[in-house]
Amino acid sequence: MSQIPAAMDELLWMIAENGDDSAIETFLKRYPDQRIEILRRRRMVMDLRSAKPLALPGGKRPDFIPTVPRAVAAPAWRWPVVAASLVVLLTVTWAAYTVTQRWQARQAVAMVNSMDNPLPRRSIFRTAEPPSPTPAPVADPSQRLTPEAAPVVRQPAITPVPSVSAEQVLPSQAPYERPITVRLTETTLDRALGFIGRASGLSVVIGPGIPDEITEVDYVNVRPLEALKDMGRRYGFTVFDQGNGTVLVIPAVDPQAATAGPPSRPSPTVPSPAQQTPNQGLQGPIRSQE
Amino acid sequence: MSLGSAIRSTDYDEDLILVERFLAGDPEAFPTLYARYYDRVFSIARGILIDADEAEDAVQEVFTLIYRNLSRFDRRSRLSTWLFRIAVNRSIQQSRSARYRNRWTTLTEADEQADESAVPVLPDSRITFAMEHLGASDRAILTLFYWEDLSLQEIADSLGCGVNAAKTRLFRARERFRRYFEDAPE
Numbered sequence: 001m002s003q004i005p006a007a008m009d010e011l012l013w014m015i016a017e018n019g020d021d022s023a024i025e026t027f028l029k030r031y032p033d034q035r036i037e038i039l040r041r042r043r044m045v046m047d048l049r050s051a052k053p054l055a056l057p058g059g060k061r062p063d064f065i066p067t068v069p070r071a072v073a074a075p076a077w078r079w080p081v082v083a084a085s086l087v088v089l090l091t092v093t094w095a096a097y098t099v100t101q102r103w104q105a106r107q108a109v110a111m112v113n114s115m116d117n118p119l120p121r122r123s124i125f126r127t128a129e130p131p132s133p134t135p136a137p138v139a140d141p142s143q144r145l146t147p148e149a150a151p152v153v154r155q156p157a158i159t160p161v162p163s164v165s166a167e168q169v170l171p172s173q174a175p176y177e178r179p180i181t182v183r184l185t186e187t188t189l190d191r192a193l194g195f196i197g198r199a200s201g202l203s204v205v206i207g208p209g210i211p212d213e214i215t216e217v218d219y220v221n222v223r224p225l226e227a228l229k230d231m232g233r234r235y236g237f238t239v240f241d242q243g244n245g246t247v248l249v250i251p252a253v254d255p256q257a258a259t260a261g262p263p264s265r266p267s268p269t270v271p272s273p274a275q276q277t278p279n280q281g282l283q284g285p286i287r288s289q290e
Numbered sequence: 291m292s293l294g295s296a297i298r299s300t301d302y303d304e305d306l307i308l309v310e311r312f313l314a315g316d317p318e319a320f321p322t323l324y325a326r327y328y329d330r331v332f333s334i335a336r337g338i339l340i341d342a343d344e345a346e347d348a349v350q351e352v353f354t355l356i357y358r359n360l361s362r363f364d365r366r367s368r369l370s371t372w373l374f375r376i377a378v379n380r381s382i383q384q385s386r387s388a389r390y391r392n393r394w395t396t397l398t399e400a401d402e403q404a405d406e407s408a409v410p411v412l413p414d415s416r417i418t419f420a421m422e423h424l425g426a427s428d429r430a431i432l433t434l435f436y437w438e439d440l441s442l443q444e445i446a447d448s449l450g451c452g453v454n455a456a457k458t459r460l461f462r463a464r465e466r467f468r469r470y471f472e473d474a475p476e
Contacts, residue, residue: 048436064353
């Protein structure tokens with residue numbers, strides 16, 4: 001079979017499948033050596049064709065019954081289950097929201113308490129004996145410090161436990177940026193500035209020329225810098241925030257510039273050397289720093 | 291040749307008329323199509339599946355598919371070509387699943403099946419022997435060519451391949467069949 005050329009093989013199949021006896025005889029006259037091959041193929045084709053099943057063994061064609069897929073109805077309990085699931089989901093969501101809101105409110109109250117009162121009753125701070133603030137020498141016996149004037153938020157001896165400390169509540173807030181409450185009556189400006197510095201943790205550097213006059217300070221829950229700037233507007237000095245917890249207080253030249261930004265920016269209160277006259281401008285250490 | 295073409299043209303038109311009647315809601319149209327093509331579809335399924343019961347199930351599946359999807363018939367080919375293509379594909383698919391099922395039959399079921407298969411499923415035992423050893427694709431193309439007398443073009447259309455591919459596949463299937471046929475016990 002494999003020795004037969006492809007053209008002859010195709011011709012053999014064509015004649016075997018044609019079934020014409022005269023064609024077979026003509027082929028065999030020309031190719032008598034292919035007699036066995038053509039007869040074997042002829043028999044195979046005839047047997048294969050005759051094996052075609054004409055019908056079912058019973059000879060009866062079954063009826064066709066179209067089976068249309070019916071839609072499966074949804075179970076009757078589907079909607080109640082969906083509704084109950086939604087209710088449960090909404091309840092859980094509302095409860096989570098409420099709990100979160102209450103927790104945040106409690107945290108906010110705790111933060112305010114920690115600012116107003118650094119040693120709450122149930123504080124878990126482990127504190128050393130708080131040093132009594134050294135009162136400034138009172139020149140005038142009439143000068144008195146009201147109870148609200150002692151909210152020194154930062155006590156050096158306090159060792160905060162990290163869990164509930166105010167620093168954790170407002171991690172980005174520097175200690176000297178926390179609001180303080182200061183009430184001083186009939187005190188000098190130097191002492192008032194120094195007291196605010198101690199209460200807030202700021203290092204207040206007072207330049208020369210600050211008037212030493214009797215003043216009155218009453219700030220409730222105000223940021224130290226804001227309190228100092230307000231005092232500057234009232235008493236004619238300018239507060240320079242040095243940016244590292246140090247505040248420079250110098251007499252204001254320009255009354256419109258009672259407040260000033262960081263020292264890196266040119267300050268309008270400092271006159272340029274060309275504009276300065278020998279009797280004007282800053283003198284003393286400040287000038288030497290320029 | 292011209293007579294055959296005329297008959298085919300008439301068949302084509304009659305099939306299309308039946309399709310249109312079915313789509314228009316005529317309840318008698320589909321039974322007419324079913325009666326018209328049942329024997330040929332059964333023959334194809336039987337040639338591919340060999341087993342008569344499997345073939346009968348396949349025929350029911352084929353006509354169910356046609357009943358549901360006759361609206362998708364695009365009329366670019368003859369209805370018979372479309373129908374034979376569905377029959378071939380469905381029978382080959384069922385042949386594969388049947389082969390998978392038979393792989394996991396228990397010993398008792400295998401004994402019962404052996405008793406039933408004592409009767410040859412095709413009239414000629416050598417034909418049965420050769421066909422059983424062929425793959426479903428080979429059986430399909432031999433069935434279409436020798437039992438349904440389809441031309442190579444019609445076979446190509448029914449199998450979804452080109453004429454040359456159909457010719458090559460027919461040649462190889464025939465050679466394999468001949469090898470098993472001549473080796474089969476008398």
